Amino acid sequence: MTANRPRFEATVLPHLDAAFNLACWLLHDDQAAQDVVQDACLRAWRFFDSLRGESVKPWLLSIVRHACFDYLRARKHEPLPMDEEEEDERPDDAAGPQELLLARVRREQVDQAIRALPWAFREAIILRELEALPYEDIARITDVPMGTVMSRLSRARKLLRQSLSGLGEEQAS
Amino acid sequence: MKQTDDELGALLREKASYHTAPTALRQAILKDIAPAAPQKSGWRWLDVLRPGAPWLASGFAAGMLALWLVQPMLAARPAADMTALLLDSHLRSLQVDHLTDVQSTDQHTVKPWFAGKLDYTPPVRDFAAQGFPLAGGRLEVLQGRTVAVLVYRHRLHWINMFVQPAATATTSATPVTTATAPRQLPSQRGFQLVQWQGDGMQYTLLSDLNGPELMQLAAISSGAAAR
Numbered sequence: 001m002t003a004n005r006p007r008f009e010a011t012v013l014p015h016l017d018a019a020f021n022l023a024c025w026l027l028h029d030d031q032a033a034q035d036v037v038q039d040a041c042l043r044a045w046r047f048f049d050s051l052r053g054e055s056v057k058p059w060l061l062s063i064v065r066h067a068c069f070d071y072l073r074a075r076k077h078e079p080l081p082m083d084e085e086e087e088d089e090r091p092d093d094a095a096g097p098q099e100l101l102l103a104r105v106r107r108e109q110v111d112q113a114i115r116a117l118p119w120a121f122r123e124a125i126i127l128r129e130l131e132a133l134p135y136e137d138i139a140r141i142t143d144v145p146m147g148t149v150m151s152r153l154s155r156a157r158k159l160l161r162q163s164l165s166g167l168g169e170e171q172a173s
Numbered sequence: 174m175k176q177t178d179d180e181l182g183a184l185l186r187e188k189a190s191y192h193t194a195p196t197a198l199r200q201a202i203l204k205d206i207a208p209a210a211p212q213k214s215g216w217r218w219l220d221v222l223r224p225g226a227p228w229l230a231s232g233f234a235a236g237m238l239a240l241w242l243v244q245p246m247l248a249a250r251p252a253a254d255m256t257a258l259l260l261d262s263h264l265r266s267l268q269v270d271h272l273t274d275v276q277s278t279d280q281h282t283v284k285p286w287f288a289g290k291l292d293y294t295p296p297v298r299d300f301a302a303q304g305f306p307l308a309g310g311r312l313e314v315l316q317g318r319t320v321a322v323l324v325y326r327h328r329l330h331w332i333n334m335f336v337q338p339a340a341t342a343t344t345s346a347t348p349v350t351t352a353t354a355p356r357q358l359p360s361q362r363g364f365q366l367v368q369w370q371g372d373g374m375q376y377t378l379l380s381d382l383n384g385p386e387l388m389q390l391a392a393i394s395s396g397a398a399a400r
Contacts, residue, residue: 005206013202016194024192034198041202110188129185157181164184 008048012041015057018131019064025126026068028115040067058137065123065141105164113163121156128153196362200257260361262313262322263333263379272331273309273324283310287321295321295336296372298397305332305390325390332380332390339375355391357384367391 019040023033040063051059114122120142127138139146275286284297290312299307308324313335323334355369355376365387367378376394378387 005208008206009203013199016199016202017191020194020198021192030192033192034195034201037194038198038201038205042205045206105184105188107188107190110185111190114185114189125185129182130189130191157178160185161177161181164181 004048008045011056012044012048012060015060016041018057019060021130022061022064022123022126023068025114025122026065026119027071032071036067036071037064040064043067055137057131058133058140061127061131061133062141062143109164113160116163117156117159121152121159124149124152125156125160256358256361256366258315259333259335259366259377259379260364262315262335263364272311274311276309278307278309280307283307283323286310287312291319291321293321293338293374295323295374297323298394300325300390300393300397303389303393305393327380327382327386327390330380330382332378332382332387334394335377335379336374339370339373352395355388355395357388360384369395371395 016037019037020033023037023040024030027033027036040060044060044063047063114125117125123142124138127133127141128135133141135146135149138149142149144152275283277283277286278299278301280297280299284294287295287297287310295310297307297310301307305325305327308326308331310321310323313320313322315335318337321336323336325332325334352371353369355367358366358368360366364379364381365384367384367387367390369376369391376391378391380387
């Protein structure tokens with residue numbers, strides 16, 4: 001194990017920011033995110049030997065995501081990510097000139113809009129837009145088929161656009 | 174539609190909060206994966222000198238250099254993290270009334286103040302003419318050794334200069350007696366560190382001042398020491 005330590009530090013720890021960012025966005029709690037990521041890294045360290053030829057970032061992030069699940073399950077905090085599929089499709093009435101107002105939106109409003117997304121949409125959008133991961137990596141991390149990732153992303157974008165366009169409009173008037 | 178997706182993506186990347194991992198978390202993880210048995214102190218050192226991810230990829234050689242530079246500060250047994258100790262001391266010193274034990278811009282007041290409190294005499298100089306006025310001095314206990322700290326000011330920044338004998342600070346196996354030019358160590362939590370040796374002393378500057386200006390003080394000070 002000891003011999004692996006430099007390799008662990010060189011391959012896994014560079015993704016610590018991504019791990020922490022994901023945990024913060026999933027848990028909405030910095031302190032909990034620290035505990036969970038620390039725990040996840042310990043898990044990753046224990047299973048480091050079993051990592052073969054896989055790319056490290058999605059591997060670590062899937063461990064972090066599981067650790068977030070466990071944390072929430074233990075606290076029965078937030079409805080677990082299944083329920084989002086029941087969400088109704090809303091008419092796509094937010095497209096159009098309002099889009100132009102996105103530029104006016106402030107940081108807190110962007111954060112708020114992402115926070116308001118259901119879990120599955122939120123994790124998809126964080127992994128895609130903030131971590132720039134390819135669809136297949138997101139599919140692996142979130143344990144769903146690629147098609148589901150794409151539809152979640154598109155619905156997440158629609159929801160974001162709706163809430164952010166509304167804000168831009170309020171500010172403009 | 175595609176274009177607005179890209180625009181939305183750009184907006185998120187630009188404006189959504191990105192939560193970077195706190196140093197405490199990084200250190201907790203490094204501690205978790207540290208072997209239970211005490212190891213060569215060298216590895217502990219590399220750990221703490223790695224401030225961030227980009228470093229991990231490219232910084233091994235720099236880490237070895239830093240290790241070599243801080244070697245004199247290592248105790249013989251696996252040492253606690255000296256850079257972190259220095260930084261903690263620096264931060265503590267900035268809290269109310271901790272900065273200076275002897276507050277004077279006069280080197281002839283500060284220098285005698287150290288006499289009798291240490292088993293060595295730190296060179297005390299004022300560099301007000303070069304823009305770094307002496308503000309005072311204090312004592313710190315680091316790893317069981319009493320260490321002199323000189324406090325300088327530059328504009329609104331405070332600079333702590335830790336001075337300790339290079340020969341006694343080093344392990345007996347690797348005596349370091351030669352002078353070394355000032356070098357910047359990897360910054361820690363946004364603070365800059367510069368270290369050099371001369372006059373048989375090891376000097377470490379620590380400040381939130383930018384690197385080049387801190388190097389300037391190091392150059393002035395090490396130059397003055399050489400004379």
